[in-house]
Amino acid sequence: MTLTKADIVREVYLGHDGITKAQASEAVESFLNLAKSTLIGGDDLLLSGFGKFNVRDKRERKGRNPQTGSELMLAPRRVVTFSPSGILRDKVNNL
Structure with missing residues (x-):
């Protein structure tokens, strides 16, 4: 089974009380954007x-x-x- 970005967002959301699904999505997106910009550089x-x-x-x-x-x-x-x-x-x- 392939792990997708949506699966990662769901796991972050379920694993951290007090954050919304939108915040979990934003955190995952922020990390991926930082990783991409680092590698592109x-x-x-x-x-x-x-x-x-x-x-x-x-x-x-x-x-x-x-x-x-x-x-x-x-x-x-x-x-x-x-x-x-x-x-x-x-x-x-x-x-």
Whole structure:
């Protein structure tokens, strides 16, 4: 089952007495906007106990169109990678 943004808002709302669903939604949106702006700016995002999101630059490289087989050059680009923390990795592997 996939965890959606709506599921996260619901869990924040249910887990914290005294806040409205609108406040829970605003808190989740604020965190996601901060995370996005950090990564767009090229900085890494570290969440202790969860993992680290890294922004990496990929060089131009040769590629191939799988339908036609023709070769082409793929443009340089930036990608976001995720490395789980040791704590998260251990918990996932010890289900």
